[in-house]
Amino acid sequence: MAYYDVLIAAWNSSIQPPTGVTGTGLSSAQTTATKLANVNNWTVTGVVPASILTTGSALANCINFAEFNSLLPTQQSNIMALCNIVGPLLGGSTNVGLLTAGMFVSYFSTISSPTIANLTALAKATTQSWAQANGYNYASSVTGAINSGDLGAAGGLT
Numbered sequence: 001m002a003y004y005d006v007l008i009a010a011w012n013s014s015i016q017p018p019t020g021v022t023g024t025g026l027s028s029a030q031t032t033a034t035k036l037a038n039v040n041n042w043t044v045t046g047v048v049p050a051s052i053l054t055t056g057s058a059l060a061n062c063i064n065f066a067e068f069n070s071l072l073p074t075q076q077s078n079i080m081a082l083c084n085i086v087g088p089l090l091g092g093s094t095n096v097g098l099l100t101a102g103m104f105v106s107y108f109s110t111i112s113s114p115t116i117a118n119l120t121a122l123a124k125a126t127t128q129s130w131a132q133a134n135g136y137n138y139a140s141s142v143t144g145a146i147n148s149g150d151l152g153a154a155g156g157l158t
Helices: 002-012 032-041 056-060 065-069 073-083 099-107 114-124 148-153
Strands: 052-054 089-091
Touching (some): 002 032, 002 148, 032 148, 056 073, 056 114, 065 114, 073 099, 089 099, 099 114
Antiparallel strands (some): 052 089
16 A cells, blocks of 8 residues: 555645646546546656666766766767767666666766766656556556556555
8 A cells, every 4th residue: 555655645645736746737627537647647756766768868968077087088988989889878777787877887887976966966857657656567567557446455545
């Protein structure tokens, strides 16, 4: 049940949509289906996503030159090669064991690093679904969103 606490709180909140959420709020005049659709259309920014897809050029624009200049030549080459990859690159708070996030965390290792601060700002500017921002993973879901089964599991929200 604890998994659904955030859904229950948002569903029953007197502030609609909840603070920090963009979208249509919920009201007692709406049907359950309408409320569910509203929740699935909610978005948030300002939170580092668990996963984020970005481009090499966006990453390159986050790199502080003084920090880059202090890297070893092989590290500089690795960063430039990574930033030159065509297509989306995977980052995010749960992907530091993967190449993109791992390399940046390793090379710019201090949390006070200007590069890490810039990357964090980039990630926080990313618009993501409310469900994703609150830890709901729907990779196996047919609809890709919170569904009526979730409402039942959350205590029969209507």
